[in-house]
Amino acid sequence: MSSRPQSQRDPATDDAVLHFVEKFALLLTDAGMPRMPARVFSLLLxxxxxGLTAAGVAExxxxxxAAVSGAVKYLMQVSMVQRGRRPxxxxxxxxxxxxxxxxxLGDRDKMFQTLCDTLDEGVQAVGPDTVRGRRLAxxxxxxxxLAVEMSRLVERWLQQREAES
Known part of the structure; x- marks a missing residue:
């Protein structure tokens, strides 16, 4: 642990912060996020x-x-992390x-539409008047x-955030 005063410590190396990172990562993992992306995301919060470099995250x-690379790739694919460079x-x-x-959450529209389109194909393939077709429908x-409600929730959040600022 560094001997620097608390206010000057790097948050990524502070014991209390690292405890939070691991605790929050466990909650995200319990909610379905893979373990390593959950840890990296929690740290970046x-x-x-x-932000941090890959070496900073690893340290x-x-x-x-390699674990950092895989986690960051996953997080970028789901639009939870961004990559940039300092000048x-x-x-x-x-x-x-x-x-x-x-x-x-807002980016899920395309995913939901793709799921709906594919499920509709499944309904047609097994027959809409069958038990399987009704289950797929x-x-x-x-x-x-969900697609409609997620869009509404995001819009309500943006309105609330705007009203509070």
Whole structure:
């Protein structure tokens, strides 16, 4: 542990912060996120907008560069982490934008539509008047409902956030 005063410590190396990171990562893992992306995401929540390099993430979490690479790839695919560079630097920095949560949920529209389209194909393939067809149609209708409601929730969140600022 560093002997620097608490206010000057790097958040990524502070014991209390690392305890939070691991605790929050466990909750995300219990909710279905893979373990390593959950740890990296939790860590990135605790750092400033400049983010961390892959080496910084690896050092803070005591994990291999390969583990960081896989976790960051997953997090970028689901729009939870962004990559950028500081002017004049060659190394990428990973960070979480201010809109990470609603952006991630808002980006699900395309996924829900693809699911609905594919489920509709399944309904036609097995027959809409069969038990299997009704089950697939019910699943399609549920995802269609989720798509509409997610859009509404994101819109309500943006309105609330705007009203509070």
């Amino acid at each position: 605790t750092v400033d907008q400049a 803070a979490l005591n994990i291999s560069p 004049g630097e060659r190394r990428d920095h990973y960070f979480i934008g201010d809109d990470a949560w609603y952006q991630t 019910e699943t399609r209708d549920f995802f269609s409902f």
